[in-house]
Amino acid sequence: MVLGSKSLYSLFFILYSINMKRYILPGLILIIIASCGRPGIGSSIGGELTGVPVGKVWGEPTPYNMVLVSRGAYTMGPGEIDSLWGFSIPTRGVSVDNFWMDETEITNSQYKQFIFWVRDSIIRERLADPAYAGDDFYKITEDEYGDPVTPRLNWRIPIPWTRNTEEEEAAINSIYTTHPITGGKMLDPRQMNFRYEWFDAAEAARRQYRLNPTERILNSDITIDPNEVVMISKDTAYIAQDGRIINETITRPLSSLYDFVHTRIVNIYPDTTCWVNDFPNADNERYLRNYFSHPAYAHHPVVGVSWEQATAFCEWRTLFLRRSINKQGVTIEKYRLPTEAEWEMAARNANSDNRYPWDSDATTSESGCFQANFKPGDGAYGADNHLIPAKVRSFKPNNTGLYDMAGNVAEWTSSAYTESGNKLMGDLNPEYSYNAATEDPYALKRKVVKGGSWKDISTFIRSDMRDSEYQNRGRSYIGFRCVRTQVNAGK
Numbered sequence: 001m002v003l004g005s006k007s008l009y010s011l012f013f014i015l016y017s018i019n020m021k022r023y024i025l026p027g028l029i030l031i032i033i034a035s036c037g038r039p040g041i042g043s044s045i046g047g048e049l050t051g052v053p054v055g056k057v058w059g060e061p062t063p064y065n066m067v068l069v070s071r072g073a074y075t076m077g078p079g080e081i082d083s084l085w086g087f088s089i090p091t092r093g094v095s096v097d098n099f100w101m102d103e104t105e106i107t108n109s110q111y112k113q114f115i116f117w118v119r120d121s122i123i124r125e126r127l128a129d130p131a132y133a134g135d136d137f138y139k140i141t142e143d144e145y146g147d148p149v150t151p152r153l154n155w156r157i158p159i160p161w162t163r164n165t166e167e168e169e170a171a172i173n174s175i176y177t178t179h180p181i182t183g184g185k186m187l188d189p190r191q192m193n194f195r196y197e198w199f200d201a202a203e204a205a206r207r208q209y210r211l212n213p214t215e216r217i218l219n220s221d222i223t224i225d226p227n228e229v230v231m232i233s234k235d236t237a238y239i240a241q242d243g244r245i246i247n248e249t250i251t252r253p254l255s256s257l258y259d260f261v262h263t264r265i266v267n268i269y270p271d272t273t274c275w276v277n278d279f280p281n282a283d284n285e286r287y288l289r290n291y292f293s294h295p296a297y298a299h300h301p302v303v304g305v306s307w308e309q310a311t312a313f314c315e316w317r318t319l320f321l322r323r324s325i326n327k328q329g330v331t332i333e334k335y336r337l338p339t340e341a342e343w344e345m346a347a348r349n350a351n352s353d354n355r356y357p358w359d360s361d362a363t364t365s366e367s368g369c370f371q372a373n374f375k376p377g378d379g380a381y382g383a384d385n386h387l388i389p390a391k392v393r394s395f396k397p398n399n400t401g402l403y404d405m406a407g408n409v410a411e412w413t414s415s416a417y418t419e420s421g422n423k424l425m426g427d428l429n430p431e432y433s434y435n436a437a438t439e440d441p442y443a444l445k446r447k448v449v450k451g452g453s454w455k456d457i458s459t460f461i462r463s464d465m466r467d468s469e470y471q472n473r474g475r476s477y478i479g480f481r482c483v484r485t486q487v488n489a490g491k
Helices: 005-017 021-036 108-127 166-173 201-205 285-290 307-322 340-347
Strands: 066-069 072-076 092-096 099-102 139-142 148-153 176-178 185-187 193-199 231-239 245-253 261-267 410-416 446-450 467-470 483-485
Touching: 066 340, 072 340, 092 340, 099 340, 108 148, 108 166, 108 193, 108 307, 193 307, 245 261, 261 307, 307 410, 340 410, 340 446
Parallel strands: 231 261
Antiparallel strands: 066 099, 072 092, 099 483, 139 148, 176 185, 193 261, 231 245, 410 446, 446 467
């Protein structure tokens, strides 16, 4: 038995009080020494390999509104030769590790939280700007010890929406505009710009990009040129004087790890005009006006969001979570879009025989109810009781607990689209990614879209089918959901 410090001191006091100090004290010292020399901490007693202590074991809690998709293996791609374009779609056996996935598509309400955060960030910046209110307490400039730190927004100070000064009111109103026709006050979509950075750890780890030239080639028969200039591509962004967002890819000599830090600025407001642009000869103005703004659609999946905007949302969601965690040493994987392989495995329950998220090839249940929101017949959008995207959780989930993995809205993935499909991917956590440069041809800016939507027939809502869309386009039938790699994979 090993005694704690408090127990030892109590024992010492008792023994001393009954005049047994001369007999017991030497033994007590031995107990104290033995308790401080436990194997596994510092140097091991006995010279045995015991490993470095791992400290407190941390288990990742279930992220809110997410379910765990357990690792599995399946045959990726359609189980039969099936293509409207007359060519075969390849299949491949793959394995995918554990990850968390949103139960539902991201809703209008959830996406608005992103927009309001950006709105409030801009207002707080302007409240601290001398050109407006100019009050420094809206920013944190020093730590608890009074030492200067990189200035950051102070979110603990509430925005003075009411009872504000003239300068504060000007800072708040600067984020709004007046509709030129209706005269109504509205949030200015042009100002809803989100700037984020990311470190490309995978590229930085590649041997050809090592800062030390001698580490780039392991073959000792090859003479290394220490003066070789290695060129890298880096994304950077800024806002021009006329308000335009400039995202560009620059090429420059490798100099430090900062060359792998990329910057992007994205206007995050959804394209609400997608309802009339996707259907030019239809009376869909009602959705243009109401779908994103009216409370009746709060829990419907957000649409009109491009791949670039969905990616920015994931970056913000990661930032939002990490800033709320004050614990040191806690590892949180970033939110991201699912890979094509992850999405398909989640939809098919890692079952190669499943063409749909449910365990049959029928699109209706035994009782005759439709199992997803899609277009069952020619022009029959409302046959399943929904004319456009339905409220999330309107249909039963699959066996993993994921809703609307077929129909409702198609969903963005992180994967770049190629006609060769999974032939370019590995079979372990497969992914084909391509970060298209600004100057790349438009054809290289396509991303894989999965699941089909409310406007598609039953063939296109199959889990093993794939489609594509350009990364800068928002559609009335495309949404997204996030995933997060599980840190502690468990069994």
